[in-house]
Amino acid sequence: MNDPHGDAVAATFTASHDDARDDAALLRRIGQGDEDAMAAFYREHGRVVLAQVQLVTGERVLAEEIVQDTMLAVWRGAGSFRGESSVRSWVIAIARRQTRDRLRSRRLRVVDDAFLADQPGSGPGPEVMALDRAELAEVMAAIRELASPHREVLGLVFGSGLSLPEAAGVLEIPVGTVKSRLTAARSALSRMLNEKGQNR
């Protein structure tokens, strides 16, 4: 009964997540044309996939369409799941391919800044102080302005809850590159917060 007002936001307990065996069983049922299983799969993973896609694209409507396409691909391709990864990382990888295709068709490229994204962070610097001072709302706003590869890797690890090796699998890059991209993302975030702080 505590008053909920406060500036701290919010871990939201949302989409459910079966253990690997249950997820795999769900996919088997989907492969057999079980509509209830498809609905359950959506409940399990839909929101997480949408959040990840929206984080990358920055567009709600486009993200919804990509999720629709992703779920259609799951419906059609559930039988192809080999259990070599977690179901969560499998469906996010599908969503990532769908996102890439859609953005490519719009002649937008999300990998132009990949070089920047994979540069190692410069280590603690003055901008780190900005991160120490930052409020959560400021961090959320700054994340929205990060380059797509930065948003993507942060979303996979902290939003979708993938391990670093799972994120590497989805991104099709080595684990070491995931680490450097995470570090670069945080550095970019810190710089952004630092600049905003100086402009206030």
Add this chain to the structure above:
Amino acid sequence: MNTGPADTRSPHLDLEDLIAEVTGQPVNGRARAHLARCEHCRAEANRWDLVASGVRGLAAATPEAAPPAPARPTRLRVGPRRRTVLAAAAAALVVLGGAGYWATTALTRHAPSTVFTAVSGCAGLELAHGTLERVNGSLVIKTASGQPVTVTTTPSTKVSVAGALRSDITDGASVIALGPRSGGTIAAASVTVGLPPGPSSGPGALKVTPPPGWGVARGTVADAGTGGFTVVTSGGTRVPVTTSGGTSVVVPRASLGQLQASVATVAVGHAGPHRTLSAVLILQQPPGPLQVHIHVTTRGCSPASLADALATAFSGG
């Protein structure tokens, strides 16, 4: 962790350890010990925690998507893109921060095969819900799928129980009574027992907004009896309160011994092997018309952040 006799790299935790700490994944004892004594690494963990919280905050702000059209996939491709809404249950289960915290929906809306429910805002945290059983002295939640989850606890595990626990209302207890008010008497719909005394207004005050026609009284119990009690407020005002079988008594800081078997129970914590859950929090409340909402705000999902948030929430601060 970058340590070892021949290791010339940084003596601090590596990124993988820091990420594991922030996302609630298992961290080895050596890394945990290092974190406890290394201010640099704690600061780094806090920075990553803030970044992670930002991502989770954005994810939490993502509205529920319209579920895909029903399973005939070709229908999705007819004409303009459709966003047909299935009558699927909303996925939102429990919200930490700014929204109700009780798992009514969690208890009723789930995939039949679910054993653990992930906390998408807090990777690494899992939620198990079902009916509590005690098996050889262990706490076991029998989930809707019929599969048991063994719940382990630590001294820091928070336990909250609610129900027809009128015997917990005793003279001297600190309470908040809430219910319809008539002629100065409150017919208690809920009584929260055991919150420490606090200011009735200003900073630190517990804000309770009763519905129209309801009253709230916070203070100390006097004259406790089978039909009610008196709340003596900090200002000395005496507010008569009646109770009935429908009064829901909430004990937000309960002991493990107060958990009852065969009652709907939610446990939040870290999943381990063989369907075990190391609980951070255990909530128990039988179904009823009045569901208790405890609001918790947290800046992050690390064990420390959660512990702080839960401690604050359960202390009424």
